[in-house]
Amino acid sequence: MKNWFKTVRTLVWKDLVQEWRSRDMLTAMLAFAVLALFIFNYAMELTPANRAEVASGTLWVVILFAGTLGLNRSFTAEQDQGCFDGLVMAVPDLSAIYVAKAITNFLMMVFLTVLVIPLYSVLYNQSMFILSFFTVLLLGSWGYTAAGTLISGMTVQTRMRDLLLPILLFPLLMPVNMAVVKAAGGILAGLPASEISVWIRLLVVYDVIVSVVGVMVFEYVIQE
């Protein structure tokens, strides 16, 4: 088990160093997120009354779509450099590849969220610096990356991988989307914890189930 964690750490280190030196994924994700925020800002005429209602949904959609760009690249970059077979030959347990990719994608999402929240707050005049709000986004991001990494591993060997990923992934994300928007919206609207907790529980259960399934089936998903 110690070796498994060491392998995951090594894979995450490699992905982060690669990304830090190329900044391919982060630049694309961030550029998309900023553009989407501006477009939504112009497209929707928000009043102080409805601002809080749409905030969580708008922000989550921006993070979700920007994250898809990163997910698409996470395995494609391995394939393009011909390294995926090298990983399969070298790792002691193939599930370590899944977990490492999911962690890297999650860290990208967290980084993106940290940058997007202040920008959203300024553009939409809506304060979002609430710890519970950020926690909900983190839970949603993990569910998203856990499911997305699995589907990305599945579609990377297909010719239509760029199209297939969102088509297969978005239906799977329905529970996450619903729970994040409801919970985060509830927090911004100041609803009592009892009304929000059901959505947070749903997020936690979803995260656990998808992560366990991902670890269990990843080696079958990537087989030729």
Add this chain to the structure above:
Amino acid sequence: MILEVKALTKRYGRRKILKELDLTLNGGEIACLLGPNGAGKTTLLRALAGLASIQSGEVSLDGEIIDFKDQTLRRRIGLIMHQPFLYENLTGLENLRFYAELYQTNQTGEALKTALERVGLNPSQEDPVRAYSRGMKQRLTVARALLHDPDILLMDEPYTGLDQQGCKLLNQILLEEKTAGRLILITTHELDYTRQIADRFITLHLGRIADEFENHELSLDRIQARYQAITAPREIAAQEPK
């Protein structure tokens, strides 16, 4: 060490790439797989490495049938394919360190530098791999494939991109590995270089072993003539207008 392939069949869709192929490879031997483009050489190597699923047949190592889902076996193989399995944004040393950690070889920085020196790469080379020439990448690929002291070496056209000095160095390394008892299978079109080290030549054609002989049995001209006799009819037929 003996690797036996029995009745191995591999299909892509309806097309059979490998057709009930039988092959025996021995430790301490360099076997060279010849064959025209599309003969199934790369597919055979991928199948032996467990990267390509097979439809029927079996592969056994020292009499034990191999379960390709077993990662322990995969980790006994050093593999060189067309793509180098290297990360462009990492340096040569970082690439080796990365694979050494995955293989859990516990190699120190000095050992990794020695591995780089063995393939003729300057250990102080701290440039990212994207700045390497094709030949330098191939040298690093050889170092990467040998890093974990694999029992089996599967090499798909390992001379690609190497200059003359690099080809000679590779031959020297392969002879050292052979002496250490490794089982080595090389696919190549570079007969001049493989003639210097190969023990056996195997010609793969249309998914089957079409010819097999010891290196010392024939001269280079005879090898080329035999190879042409086996593979030419198909190439001529393919070029004929319909």
